[in-house]
Amino acid sequence: MRADWLKARLAEQTDRPTVIVMHHPPVETGIEWMNTHPDEPWVARFRDAVGGAPHVVGILCGHIHRAVAVGWEGQTVSICRSTAPQVALDLRPIDPDVPDGRAMIVADTPGYALHYWNGQHLVTHFEDADDHVLLARYDVRMQALVRELLAERP
Ligand SMILES: [Fe+2]
Known part of the structure; x- marks a missing residue:
C-alpha cells in the first residue's frame, strides 16, 4: 500500500529531481544487529x-x-549519523545467544548531513555537530593555495 502510494507520487512529476527520505535503509550495512535483510518483503x-x-x-x-x-539499485543511499549517541563500527557477525562484550553504542560526536544540489547531482556532506579545531583560515597565508587550486580548473 505504501509502495503503491510512493510509486504514484513518483509518477506525478517525472521531470523533477526527487529525493526520498526514509528511516530504515533498504540495504544491508554490515552491522548485523541493525541490519536490513535484502530479502525483507518491504x-x-x-x-x-x-x-x-x-x-x-x-x-x-x-x-x-x-x-x-x-550504492543500491543505481541510487546512492546516504545514511546519516545520529544527533544522539552513535553505533559502534563492528562488522563481525553477532550471536544473539552469546553477549561477547563488544562495543555497541558510543558517545561519539553527534552529526548531521547537509545535502547540496549542484544542479546535476545530490552531494551529501557529513558533518560533526561540535565545533571544529581550526587549523587554517582563509587569509593571506592560504591565498596562494586557493589561487593554485582554482587555476587547475578549466
Ligand atoms: Fe531506527
Whole structure:
C-alpha cells in the first residue's frame, strides 16, 4: 500500500529531481544487529516502486546511527549519523545467544548531513555537530593555495 502510494507520487512529476527520505535503509550495512535483510518483503516493494523512477537522485536514511554511503539499485543511499549517541563500527557477525562484550553504542560526536544540489547531482556532506579545531583560515597565508587550486580548473 505504501509502495503503491510512493510509486504514484513518483509518477506525478517525472521531470523533477526527487529525493526520498526514509528511516530504515533498504540495504544491508554490515552491522548485523541493525541490519536490513535484502530479502525483507518491504525492500522488494520499495525496489519496485523506485526502480522505474530515474528522476530519483538520492535516498536519505537514518536508523544506523553512523555515516554510511552505499550504492543500491543505481541510487546512492546516504545514511546519516545520529544527533544522539552513535553505533559502534563492528562488522563481525553477532550471536544473539552469546553477549561477547563488544562495543555497541558510543558517545561519539553527534552529526548531521547537509545535502547540496549542484544542479546535476545530490552531494551529501557529513558533518560533526561540535565545533571544529581550526587549523587554517582563509587569509593571506592560504591565498596562494586557493589561487593554485582554482587555476587547475578549466
Ligand atoms: Fe531506527
